[in-house]
Amino acid sequence: MSRLPRRSLLSLTLSAALATGLAGCSPGTDGSADAPTTDSTTPAADTATTAPVLGSFGFDIAGMDREVPPGDDFYRYANGGWMESTQIPADRSSFNSFTRIVVDTEKNVRQIIEDAADDEAAQGPMRKVGDYYTAFMDEAGIEARGIAPLQPQLDEIAAIADKQALATELGSQLRADVDLLNATDYYTDRLFGLWVSQDLHQPDRNVPYLVQGGLGMPDRSFYLDDGRMAELRTAYQAHVAKMLELAGIDDAAAKAERIVALETAIAKVHATQEQTNNVEAGANAWTAADFAAKAPGMDWDAFLKAAGLGGQQDFIAWQPDAVAGISKLVASQPLDTWKEYLTFHAIDRAAATLPKAFGDQQFAFYGKTLNGTPQQRDRWKRAVSATNGALGEAVGQEYVERHVSAETRARAEAMVDNIVAAFGKRIDALEWMSDETKAQARAKVAGLTVALGYPDSWRDYGALEIKPDDALGNAQRASAFEYQRNLAKLGQPVNHDEWYMLPHTVNALNVPLENRLIFPAAILQPPFFDPNADDAVNYGAIGAVIGHEISHSFDNLGALFDKDGRLHNWWTPEDLERFEAAGDALAAQFSEYKAFDDLAVNGKLSLGENIADVAGLATAYDAYRLSLQGQPGETLEGFSPDQRFFLGFAQAWRGKYREAALRNAILTDVHAPGRFRAQTVRNLDAWYPAFEVTEGQALYLAPEDRVKVW
Template sequence: MTLLLGVALAACSSSENSNQAAGKAAKTTPKPVLGEFGVDLTGMDSKVAPGDDFFDYVNGRWVKDTQIPADRSSYNSFSVLGEQALKDTRAIIEDAAAKGEKTGNAARIGDYYSAYMDEAGIEAKGIAPLKAPLAAIEAIKDKGMLAQALGRSLRTDVDLLNATNYTTSNLFGLWISVNLLKPDQTIPYLVQGGLGMPDRDFYLEGGRMETLRSQYLAYIAQLFELAGVADGEAKAIRILSLETAIAHVHASQLDTNDVQKGANEWAQTEFAKRAPGLDWTRFFDAASLNVQTQFIVWQPAAISGIADLVGKEELQTWKDWLAFHTLDNAAPYLPKTFADAHFAFHGTALSGTPEQRERWKRGVDEVNHALGDAVGKLYVAQHFSPRTKARAEAMVSRIISAFGKRIDALSWMSAPTKARAKAKLAGLKVGIGYPEHWRDYSGLDVRRDDALGNAQRASLFDYQRNLGKLGQPVDRDAWFMLPQEVNALNVPLENRLIFPAAILQPPFFDANADDAVNYGAIGAVIGHEISHSFDNTGALFDETGKLDNWWGKDDLAHFEAAGAALAAQFDSYKPFPDLAVNGKLTLGENIADVAGLATAYDAYHLAYPEAGAALDGYTPDQRLFMGWAQAWRSKMREPALRNLLLTNVHAPGQYRALTVRNLDPWYAAFAVKPEQKLYLAPAERVKVW
């Protein structure tokens, strides 16, 4: 999920009469950011009937009038909030850079940013910073040395947020977190990698993918040419052939997102037998994992298949592959010709983005990536008030309570399964705003004249920090997001939710807006994240975070049948004649949307049991559902939308807005009739939780 906030907020009022007084209060209190009560009525298309297309009804005029910025592949409510967060953090970072302090986090922030922004210095160095790494690759003489090089590359890829839904150009990706089989331990997760394009389909499918493969081939050759490496075109052909072979052994997106298929614990001593072809001893030694005895192998067939290719493919092809990805990963920190070539493929060809973002925006992202907690601590001090935190915590508490009442009311769930569900809900831990403990960056070497070196050292520093978790008690207070990040997170392995500070701003939360709108937006987002603990993946984990079946047989069958119905509903949404939403791939997010919106609706009516007054002719229920649809305003360029449909667990925003079809109160609120396009008969409305 994703959201935002920026103003100091008044204490939350949940008294019964506050909603009825909203019209009068609006005359004496500050106006909301959007419209008179929190909904941008000018963005609506009143010519569209709510029952025919609720997304267009709420957002149609906005979609028609809004242009996607040239430096973006998509634009939505989250983009607007992200831009504000970017400006806020820019001010913090540039202030640190201007002060030029010699020690401490302010010095690290300022020096990191200054090095990245020093384009003249980067141009002057040229390709020199990569001469040693490229020479080391060229010096590889056998497959044992290759295994060492591949192990060292693993140290640049630790993704703590999501083990199952990201791609890496390194041979494998690494994720270090709680053991889903033994939640009192921390363990490394090894996942498939090796591809320079987003997914295996980009290598194996026809149509648009054939064009992209040609562009990728040209890009590989171009980087070699820019680096002064001979025979770039021949190397490119070999690299693409190797990555195509890797793609053939990769797991699909559906299998990758199946937690039960990913729960494979291997001892280090088993790798040589289960995945021959790679010298695992030298690989793990180079990755500083030689003392680690156990691993979770997420896609075992892919890990075995890739290892086999290491053994079978020519050494020179692997050396070419390593050299290209060394250039590709470094390109954003090299002279402009490299950075522009990198964007032309990764930005324009893959996603359809016409223009690269301004350098300061990229610089802010780089600093956040390397020193995010240091920036976040300053961001919280300037942009997140204790009153905001208190109001968010109160809202979360109400919505958790409403979810508990929904569990109690389930007619199909047995008492033992309900008891386990309630235990999981009771144990849910919620972090609001910022972590309890900030990261220590005192060991990170940052230099004001070394952009590429800073990025490399920051990556290794983070890798070593994560390795330090192994063998230690699980830290259940650690955050996987930054306070200035416009997002939210459910951590099923720890039965925990995280809502960063930047998530509480309009259009998702506005202290001056009508609470019905707030509940439809931020309330539904909070409900969404709570519901992730009980979606098709979260429901597999018990109250301790362990992968454990706590369901009664009949209860699980009913839940899975509801999920299948929801998947079929989303399968019917087709943005293009040849490509539809993948209902199974997006099922977890769609379950969380249905349950989250329904729970937010319940929580609103628990807070405001009286009917409430109409505002500008819209009832509280109408405003709540409009707040939901407004949150999903979005436009995407065709290439980006096609990529999302293939690889992302989230459905496009215009279809997430249609979640309302499954809630009975929406039909009453907008007098939706059977002859209208979105109408579902009561028996066809999916009830999940």
């Protein structure tokens, strides 16, 4: 039930302990949807075509700006025309290649959901899908009920009489709404977040990971920094007061001031994003008894019992100082302030299913003020997103039946095989790596498994109660259902078949703890993949995506895990030193990119993604050259095969942001903005002769300065 998705603080997130997603600005980062498009890109199971979606060979020539020398700004050369002609839709904070696919996918998903809602004979999970959507779309009913559906929770908070009861309430609110897998939603406004996953230290068992939370804004910097952040804090405090007023709560302004002061205190004890990205520092094994000893202040027995974890002995505390600091605040801050804080977050969290004024106010701050989005999404788009969040695999199963081509899946599987093989050859060819370390790296590649398209078995929603006239109750029950589904993993064998994305999600995922890659069906669409497009373009786009995800197993964080997903160092000291030196060079390269005069990319924060881009692009290039089987390849419309490969990569990363959203992304996103990711080409030797790039041009790097990680 999180309000608005945001970027993950973990580059390599917990696979069920740690996983890394592809998208830097994945669709819907502001909860928005829809964008102008004239061509349908969704592959259909019953539709066969031979023409590519884009241009005559799968590439948007009109979207280029050929007046820009590629050696000065390759991104602008590949995408300048598109940048000039494309407008960000009013209900979005950004628009990019991922968005382009999401637009059509969302329309198809809407049809599936509305068909279920309209089908009186629908049974099983699709009946629940239809009823969830119907309840969310029942604006008249929601208005008539007012805040009454939320009142029992508000009364429960008001009845808190002491700190033990507070701990019980906080524990009862713990949810698995921190998505540590997709690298798109590492965020919870609940005091703590929980994810159940296999143990970093003992991969044969599952443990609960406790992570920091409790903030209404995206990150500690929003509470502690000056300049724009100070203005946002003022706006946030006004938002808190307005939400309390809408709920009929007295003395809203004073309460809002105390709530924001409490959140500021929480922010001060939060780990930074760089600290959160440190897997070795995060892998803190705690027993149940450790919480009282290492994080005094909270009544942990009451908290864990209320959270359904009373019998659990082993945990991982991802940010131990934050856990301790927040626990101390539970003891030191006034009980009434905590009750005010819980009241506001209960209202804010429920806003989408309360009367229109609540949703409008929430968008006014999170959408317009925070992200610069002028217009709220249509109700049906919000309803589709909410239904997906609650019953996504039920929707996904129907999506696969209607829209996923077996031929497309088979061709993508063949490409994956080629790129995995090419990565293995790159390991063999590394001159700087010892045979000892190479043997371990080869073992990881040999054990790598790939899930493509959709899961082999689907989630059972039988225990989830959905009513066609209870929008808030449905959301609350769905959140509790997902939490219980995660708790049920405890004490059970580790399952390596779970999907952490929906088939209609436009993204990809590396799960290092399982040594596994996941590619949902929806990303197998143009501009990333078109079965009728030129191979060079496909290898440059989806091939680099596949290579990117493979490379995450060997980036600065993935390289910490062995073939079995165990966290331990399998490198010789000399090899690790060389690897880290290459990472430092890449971090420095990206830190030179400035989105604004006063704000540069954080090369260390985005290092894992940048390593994956460099290694993934190089691997995809090798795989493409191997696919030619020694033949030179033909020139198409004046573009050589190598040119088409690199242009396919650059056009996959086209994107536009509103200023506020771009500033937020640079501060909180582990991915660099797309225009800088496209400049990754400057590290590949083959790019230079392909575009006649020479010394003195802005992107030129001397051969010894080109970063080669794998």
